[in-house]
Amino acid sequence: xxxxxxxxxxxxxxxxxxxxxxxxxxxxxxxxxxxxxxxxxxxxxxxxxxxxxxxxxxxxxxxxxxxxxxxxxxxxxxxxxxxxxxxxxxxxxxxxxxxxxxxxxxxxxxxxxxxxxxxxxxxxxxxxxxxxxxxxxxxxxxxxxxxxxxxxxxxxxxxxxxxxxxxxxxxxxxxxxxxxxxxxxxxxxxxxxxxxxxxxxxxxxxxxxxxxxxxxxxxxxxxxxxxxxxxxxxxxxxxxxxxxxxxxxxxxxxxxxxxxxxxxxxxxxxxxxxxxxxxx
Amino acid sequence: xxxxxxxxxxxxxxxxxxxxxxxxxxxxxxxxxxxxxxxxxxxxxxxxxxxxxxxxxxxxxxxxxxxxxxxxxxxxxxxxxxxxxxxxxxxxxxxxxxxxxxxxxxxxxxxxxxxxxxxxxxxxxxxxxxxxxxxxxxxxxxxxxxxxxxxxxxxxxxxxxxxxxxxxxxxxxxxxxxxxxxxxxxxxxxxxxxxxxxxxxxxxxxxxxxxxxxxxxxxxxxxxxxxxxxxxxxxxxxxxxxxxxxxxxxxxxxxxxxxxxxxxxxxxxxxxxxxxxxxxxxxxxxxxxxxxxxxxx
Ligand SMILES: Nc1nc2c(ncn2[C@@H]2O[C@H](COP(=O)(O)OP(=O)(O)OP(=O)(O)O)[C@@H](O)[C@H]2O)c(=O)[nH]1
Ligand SMILES: Nc1nc2c(ncn2[C@@H]2O[C@H](COP(=O)(O)OP(=O)(O)OP(=O)(O)O)[C@@H](O)[C@H]2O)c(=O)[nH]1
Ligand SMILES: [K+]
Ligand SMILES: [Mg+2]
Ligand SMILES: [Mg+2]
Numbered sequence: 001x002x003x004x005x006x007x008x009x010x011x012x013x014x015x016x017x018x019x020x021x022x023x024x025x026x027x028x029x030x031x032x033x034x035x036x037x038x039x040x041x042x043x044x045x046x047x048x049x050x051x052x053x054x055x056x057x058x059x060x061x062x063x064x065x066x067x068x069x070x071x072x073x074x075x076x077x078x079x080x081x082x083x084x085x086x087x088x089x090x091x092x093x094x095x096x097x098x099x100x101x102x103x104x105x106x107x108x109x110x111x112x113x114x115x116x117x118x119x120x121x122x123x124x125x126x127x128x129x130x131x132x133x134x135x136x137x138x139x140x141x142x143x144x145x146x147x148x149x150x151x152x153x154x155x156x157x158x159x160x161x162x163x164x165x166x167x168x169x170x171x172x173x174x175x176x177x178x179x180x181x182x183x184x185x186x187x188x189x190x191x192x193x194x195x196x197x198x199x200x201x202x203x204x205x206x207x208x209x210x211x212x213x214x215x216x217x218x219x220x221x222x223x224x225x226x227x228x229x230x231x232x233x234x235x236x237x238x239x240x241x242x243x244x245x246x247x248x249x250x251x252x253x254x255x256x257x258x259x260x261x262x263x264x265x266x267x268x269x270x271x272x273x274x275x276x277x278x279x280x
Numbered sequence: 281x282x283x284x285x286x287x288x289x290x291x292x293x294x295x296x297x298x299x300x301x302x303x304x305x306x307x308x309x310x311x312x313x314x315x316x317x318x319x320x321x322x323x324x325x326x327x328x329x330x331x332x333x334x335x336x337x338x339x340x341x342x343x344x345x346x347x348x349x350x351x352x353x354x355x356x357x358x359x360x361x362x363x364x365x366x367x368x369x370x371x372x373x374x375x376x377x378x379x380x381x382x383x384x385x386x387x388x389x390x391x392x393x394x395x396x397x398x399x400x401x402x403x404x405x406x407x408x409x410x411x412x413x414x415x416x417x418x419x420x421x422x423x424x425x426x427x428x429x430x431x432x433x434x435x436x437x438x439x440x441x442x443x444x445x446x447x448x449x450x451x452x453x454x455x456x457x458x459x460x461x462x463x464x465x466x467x468x469x470x471x472x473x474x475x476x477x478x479x480x481x482x483x484x485x486x487x488x489x490x491x492x493x494x495x496x497x498x499x500x501x502x503x504x505x506x507x508x509x510x511x512x513x514x515x516x517x518x519x520x521x522x523x524x525x526x527x528x529x530x531x532x533x534x535x536x537x538x539x540x541x542x543x544x545x546x547x548x549x550x551x552x553x554x555x556x557x558x559x560x561x562x563x564x565x566x567x568x569x570x571x572x573x574x575x576x577x
Contacts, residue, residue, distance in 0.1 A: 016325055022506040025320045085529060085557065086391030086502070094422075116557075117395075117424040117430035125422035139430075170532040205389065207322035207506025209534040230390065233475045237509035258390070258420070 007039055010047050014054060015240035021275045023058075024208045027245065031057055055272050056106060061241050062268050067225060067250030069197055071100070076108070076154040076162045078187055080196035081094070082180060083201035084213055085168030088229035088255055090119065092201055093163045094126025095255070095263035101130050105160040110150025111136035112143045112183060123165055129260055130206035133157075143167065147183045150191040164195070171216035184221045192249030198223050199252065204230045214243045223247075229255030236275050285358075285575050288313045294352035300349060307339050310354050321574045323537035324510040325374030327544045335361050336553035359571055365544055367566035372524065372549040374496055376405075380465035381413065381456060383492040387485055387520065389512060391555055393528035395424065397500050398470040399431035400554065400562035401526075405466055406437060414466035415455040416442040417488065418472035428470050435559060439466065448472070449487045456492060469494065485520055496530035497522045498551065501542060503530045509538035511546045517546040528554035531561065539570050 011032060018028040034057060035050060039214040044050045071077040079096070081089045091108055100107045109127050111134055113119035120136045135150040147164055154162040166183060169176035187194040200223040202210050217223050227238050231254050243249060251266040289310050311332050318328045339357050376382045384401070386394045393419070402412040414432050416439065418424035425442050432439035440455040453467055461465055469488065474481035489497065499513060499522045516522055525546075527539055530553045539550055550565040 019319060019325050020507045022322075022508070025316060052370070084504070084532070086393060088391065116427075118427035121423035121426045122421070170529070172531075172533050203391065203502075205502070205506065205512075206504050206510050207534070207537070208320065208321075209504045209532065210506075212533060230425075233389070233508065234477060234511045236508065239506070 010050060011035060014050070017276060018238070020109065022065065022207055022239035023238035023275075024211065024242045027061070027242045044158070045151060051276070058241055058272055058275070059268060061245035062251065062271075067252050068265065069210050069225070069252060071105070071161055072115065074191075074193055074196050076151070076159045076191065076194075077196050078151065078162045078164065078191060079197045079199055080153070080164045080166065080187060080195040080221070081199045081201060082166050082217055082223070084170050087168065087201045087203040087206075088227075089201045090122050090165050091099040091124065091258065092199075092227050092229060092253070092263065093123065093165050094130060094254060095260055096103065096253075097127060097132045097163055098130035098260045099263065100106055100161050101132050106158065107132040107161045108154045108157065108159040109134050109149065110146055110162060110164040112150070112164045114139055114141045114143050115167040119165070119167065126260075143179065144182045144186045147186045148190065151187055151194065155191065171213045171220075176218070177220045180221050187275060199225050199227055200249070201227045201229060202237070202240070202243070204228050205233065205235040208237060208239060210239035211242045211246065214247055218247055218249070223249060225250050226251040227251075227255065231274075232256040232262070237271075238275055240271070285313065285317050285577060286351060286355060288317075289354055290349075292316075293350040302339055302342050302353070304340055305379055306350070307336060307354070311339075312349070314354070314358055317575060318537065318540075321535035321537035321576065322506045322509075322541075323574065324507055324541035324544070327541050328508065330544070331361065331365065332576055345556055358575070362540070362571040362574070363567055365540060366571055367549045368567045370549050372551045374551060375523070376410070376466060376495055378495045378540055381459035381467045382465065383452075383456065383467040383469060383494040384496040385469040385471060385488065385492070385494040385499065386498050386500050386526070387516060387522075388473065389475065389502070391501045392473065392502045393468050393526075394473065394500045395427050395431070396557065396559075397526050397528060397552075397554055397562065398428060398468045399435060399437075400559050401552070402432070402437045402468050403435050403559050404562055405468075406435075410466050411464050412437060412466040412468055413459045413462075414439040415452060415454065415467055415469045416440065416468050417448040417451050419444040419446065419448055419451070420472045424472065425458045431559065436446050448484060449491050452488050452492050454519075467492070476512045476519075482519050489520060496524065498524050499542070499548075500526045500528060501538060503527050503536040503538060503553075504532065504534040505538040509541045513542040514545045517548060522546065524549050525539055526549040526550075526552045526554060527565065531555045535574055535576060536570060540574055
């Protein structure tokens with residue numbers, strides 16, 4: 001290519017950073033291509049403007065920056081939490097319950113994972129820490145029935161917020177995705193407009209599969225927002241950029257630890273800076 | 281879906297038909313495709329770089345074999361190299377040849393599938409006529425002990441009666457004593473999920489290792505892991521000298537490049553793979569199948 005040697009090298013370094021941060025090949029190639037075009041046009045004079053341009057492009061791909069949930073918009077405001085196995089759904093619910101309760105809201109959590117061993121017990125521990133009530137049934141019960149109980153309880157007890165946990169499931173398992181649709185339908189039927197938020201939890205250590213996950217969960221249950229967990233490790237969670245671009249989903253929260261306070265609103269600037277930081 | 285690697289390479293070599301040798305130039309082009317396929321499968325950047333360099337070295341200047349077209353020939357080299365990197369021929373059996381009770385420790389990041397894999401492993405060992413004792417040593421995650429006890433009950437396999445207010449090292453040594461007294465021949469230690477950079481918790485694993493000298497220390501890793509897999513595996517291996525890997529959640533559609541990354545940076549074999557949430561969904565690892573999967577073939 002026509003760029004000076006230093007440019008080519010710099011582009012290679014940037015490509016490495018993007019790939020290593022899990023932005024995925026498609027996004028990485030698009031970003032690098034766009035930088036090359038702008039270099040050709042002489043728009044980027046030095047490495048600092050190049051980097052700045054790259055960050056800008058990434059920024060543009062992350063949709064809906066202010067993505068705070070307006071939980072006042074409905075009562076009960078119903079949040080259904082979904083995602084593949086082990087990403088941090090139950091933990092995120094615990095943290096959210098705590099945050100909402102601290103804001104003085106009446107919160108209820110529904111133990112919609114009736115499959116995984118001790119899933120309800122795990123949620124109960126979190127609920128106790130957050131000081132909120134759990135609606136649960138026996139292990140092995142129909143999760144849609146738990147959803148029904150939970151939303152009825154939320155209404156009759158005048159709860160402000162209902163957080164519904166669901167079992168982890170791979171997006172490729174058709175019957176399990178059908179089960180999730182059924183749970184959603186129950187919520188819809190019981191409270192018009194519910195679920196007001198369908199929160200997909202994505203693990204920051206996930207590679208390019210995260211985009212497929214988001215796509216299929218969105219198709220099945222109309223995901224409306226994302227939570228990115230485990231950002232306290234060395235993974236950067238770069239797949240969020242592709243998810244943001246393709247699906248236009250807002251990122252609501254990031255998980256940064258296993259403690260009850262380790263959940264933050266998503267901050268695009270912080271996220272992008274971390275993609276480029278050398279440590280960790 | 282994208283074209284598979286064969287199609288891509290075929291098109292690279294279209295112009296080459298009838299020529300006798302793989303040239304620098306078409307090798308270079310085909311390796312660009314190979315690189316892309318591997319990166320799309322989440323194989324680590326550095327690992328891909330080394331891999332491609334090795335393949336290049338082997339391919340350049342080679343005669344085009346009569347039996348294969350150039351694309352097939354490059355693919356053959358790629359697969360051979362991939363197989364080698366994946367530990368083809370390396371023994372990946374669990375080594376439990378020690379005086380009972382033989383401790384096996386599972387460790388890894390949060391949510392990777394350790395607790396589930398402990399139960400699966402116990403079932404597998406019982407089927408092999410061993411008498412395992414499951415040991416919950418995760419005192420941090422809410423209901424982690426409960427989870428393993430529930431799984432043990434489902435399988436009718438004994439679970440040590442751990443309590444969350446006891447130090448994990450003591451839990452493990454107590455469990456060993458219990459196993460000795462009650463005739464269990466294998467201890468399966470379920471440790472808490474932790475970050476490889478969490479010094480305090482990594483030190484805890486080192487203390488468990490010190491105290492029990494596990495025959496197998498298995499890193500449990502999620503097949504959906506991206507580029508970070510190398511950091512995690514390298515770090516666990518450096519701190520614990522792992523003996524192998526269990527790769528979980530391969531029942532999904534992730535290409536599983538993590539397998540290659542982990543194998544490449546640690547040199548340790550992948551011993552078992554998790555293929556579902558059911559407790560019998562644990563199988564022996566096959567490098568050749570994994571290579572095909574990573575290549576999308
Ligand atoms: N380091 C770290 N660990 C987390 C975070 N969020 C969750 N975890 C841990 O990840 C593991 C899995 O979390 P869960 O909340 O059980 O995940 P889940 O999605 O509900 O799992 P399933 O219900 O089995 O699908 C637990 O050990 C959590 O403590 C986070 O932000 N950072
Ligand atoms: N689909 C699928 N799910 C799996 C597999 N192995 C484990 N899981 C699921 O992954 C989730 C996490 O599994 P756990 O066994 O709790 O993981 P862990 O590593 O013990 O988690 P922590 O103790 O919180 O660190 C659960 O929902 C399991 O059912 C697998 O091979 N395939
Ligand atoms: K994971
Ligand atoms: Mg859960
Ligand atoms: Mg566990």
